[in-house]
Amino acid sequence: MDYPKIPSERWKRIIPIAFLMYTIAFLDRNNISFGLLGMEKDIGIGATYAGLAAGVFFFGYMFLQVPGALFAQKWSAKKYITISLLAWGVFSVATGLVQNLTQLLIVRFLLGFVEGGVSPATMILLTKWFPLSERSRANAYWYLCIPVASIVSAPLSGLILTFLDWRWMFIIEGLPPIILAVIWWYMIDDSPSEAKWISKEEKEYLETTLERERQEIKKSTGTLKDAIKNRNVILLLLVFCFLQIGFYGIGLWLPRLIKSIVDGSMMQISLLSAIPWICAMFGSIINSKIADKKKDYKWNIAIPILAGGICLLLSVWMGDQNPILSITFLSLSLGFIFCYGVYWTAVTSYLTDSVLSVGMGTINAVGNLGGFVGPYIVGYLISTTGNFFVGELFLIISLLISGSLAMLLKTRRNENANQMTESNAQVGS
Structure with missing residues (x-):
């Protein structure tokens, strides 16, 4: 009303x-x-x-x-x-x-x-x-x-x-x-x-x-055991963790990424670093509107994350050959992967009532460790190899894993149907 x-x-x-x-x-x-x-x-x-x-x-x-x-x-x-x-x-x-x-x-x-x-x-x-x-x-x-x-x-x-x-x-x-x-x-x-x-x-x-x-x-709060046993909780947790690795790995090393492409002053680097975040803002709005219209959250998570990983790969590939295209693809990458609004809508849509609150708490607490892993591993790879390429490759792989796992999500409707089928099978036996 x-x-x-x-x-x-x-x-x-x-x-x-x-x-x-x-x-x-x-x-x-x-x-x-x-x-x-x-x-x-x-x-x-x-x-x-x-x-x-x-x-x-x-x-x-x-x-x-x-x-x-x-x-x-x-x-x-x-x-x-x-x-x-x-x-x-x-x-x-x-x-x-x-x-x-x-x-x-x-x-x-x-x-x-x-x-x-x-x-x-x-x-x-x-x-x-x-x-x-x-x-x-x-x-x-x-x-x-x-x-x-x-x-x-x-x-x-x-x-x-x-x-x-x-x-x-x-x-x-x-x-x-x-x-x-x-x-x-x-x-x-x-x-x-x-x-x-x-x-x-x-x-x-x-x-x-x-x-x-x-x-x-x-809604029943459920237990931690219920959440761990729920297929979608595990998938959403893994999707979020690998997404956090890619997102914060890019975000916290962004000035260094930009500087590896363009050798400019501190002010130039800072202004160029704002462009990917502008793309993230518009990408989030556009993706959220599409998701609200189609109510197909699974694909509005999976496709943008996969596209973000591919764009980051293209940015690395362009490298010094074409700095403008390299920064363009880097900006598009962040624009695609900033799909958090849709992600959290999917969490409430895909999880059954019995594990919703515990599932959300588990996902947010554990999944955010990806924000620790991403920057640290990138820094370690830079130190041991002496270049940015291996660190960026790690972020690309993380994003591709995240997007691929999102494709395995089952809608709440399908999950309920599976539970009903299992219940009927048990009654029949």
Whole structure:
């Protein structure tokens, strides 16, 4: 049922602040890709440890996935994220003060640790403000923070590094979350019942609609054992893990990838690094619209990931022969593989109710380790071989594996049909 006359102040207040908050989170997560260009020399670390420093964030990131959601659900998303903003601002600034590899690894781990619960906490917050009929759009608009953060990060980091050094880059870019913590505290409410800025009509609509949905959709949480036994959980976990390897392997080494193609200044490299993220933003919007129209999420995951792997291969093949085409294919690669909005829609579509919540938590916690593996392995391969080609080949193979595994997914309808067939067979026997 549509409610065209219901005010929609929630769209103007919740989404922009949540979008800005997580844009800053990704900026502080990914700016190490630019910092590494100076850190390797000043701290005395090679490509292997540079990749480890970039990837160790994701090792810390996995610990608060489930606790963050529970804190937001049972305590307060507003309070939890406020504390997280202050904490990750401190650790981001501290990155600019490290003196050796050990300190760098500790700070990056802690940065990932305090940021880890923010994403699930935000998702819980959005479920309290946007009914199911609006939630896909709300999640999609919020998820655009990833490419936008990277688009902003490239020229901003390049500008700072043009006049200052990597230490000042981390310090300056670590201050916004501390400032935003104050804005978040005063602008965000945990639920419509606590908000004083929305109309009576909007509050009643949200409370009535959300309560009806809670009564209609009572999903069993299932157990970890149920999730592990579920075929689609395993496939989606593997798809996500290999996708994360490729996505973060490209994203965190992007400035170095660009520099291996074009020998330009720091500002030129940073501006060129923004182009792939612009492609990612448009690719995500286009793919999501197609997926919503056709409701065939399996192929809207598999085909873009496979296409992204092929484009990365073409970018490597072009190499020094044609820098323009090489950067074009690199940009298209990131544009294709940024299909996370469709991926998480598929998770809720393909998993049976009994394993949905546990399956999502398992996928997000374990799958994000791909963000640790990708940057580290690429750095290790660069150090041992002395060139970028082997590292890029590892990313290409990871993407092709991810896309191929996505092709094996079974829709929820097919899975239910298989379960019915097995049940009938047991009755017949």
